[in-house]
């Protein structure tokens with residue numbers, strides 16, 4: 077029998093930065109948790125589980141809310157927790173939004189590694205997709221189908237020479253992981269004024285986002301990968317999928333999806349009871365090989 081155990085962080089670690097949308101300084105602490113506690117934010121003493129039932133806002137980021145307490149822009153940290161296979165953790169937050177750091181997930185991953193990983197006693201639980209699920213919104217859609225292992229594909233279609241019409245698939249390979257984790261968020265200069273009028277992107281800068289002006293990248297260092305934007309969309313998708321509460325086994329394909337559609341997809345998985353929870357020892361060995369980078 078092959079099994080993987082649940083994981084948490086070994087010790088407390090603090091992360092400071094500013095919120096991308098609020099522009100306010102923010103401090104979070106990652107704290108160890110026990111088996112089956114799941115991923116939980118703690119804001120002013122209120123525990124907000126990182127599950128889709130608490131996902132309430134989708135304006136250019138994903139916001140969780142419970143009892144009037146909000147935590148914004150959770151998707152990059154959730155992706156970092158997925159990549160480091162953390163199942164249980166508490167994240168205390170002072171402020172309303174997670175720090176944007178460099179706009180990707182890599183600095184969260186570095187902090188998790190700094191804290192160290194603690195293996196717990198209970199076996200890891202996976203959500204194994206058993207039926208096809210599709211959600212749509214205008215011309216956008218996301219579908220999921222049963223598969224061995226996990227893949228997440230994003231298909232971008234922009235009228236922009238750099239982003240253009242491209243796809244990228246994350247399939248649990250080491251190089252995918254590095255590519256996706258380092259891909260930064262992006263925006264168009266033309267949108268910045270509109271976003272700021274909406275009270276968004278107040279903390280945005282070339283330090284934490286790729287900014288396009290038409291087909292030109294304004295960041296002096298350029299892109300980290302020529303397809304960095306589509307890789308970032310895969311990062312967002314992976315982070316939002318973790319709102320299911322368990323890592324998924326299945327293939328997910330998003331055509332032009334965003335945070336709202338990602339959350340609708342996770343809700344549909346739950347509504348349709350399209351998956352089965354399985355302990356790692358109940359999963360075939362070949363599937364495992366496709367899950368672990």
Ligand SMILES: [Zn+2]
Pocket residue numbers: 151152261308311312
């Ligand atoms: Zn993002």
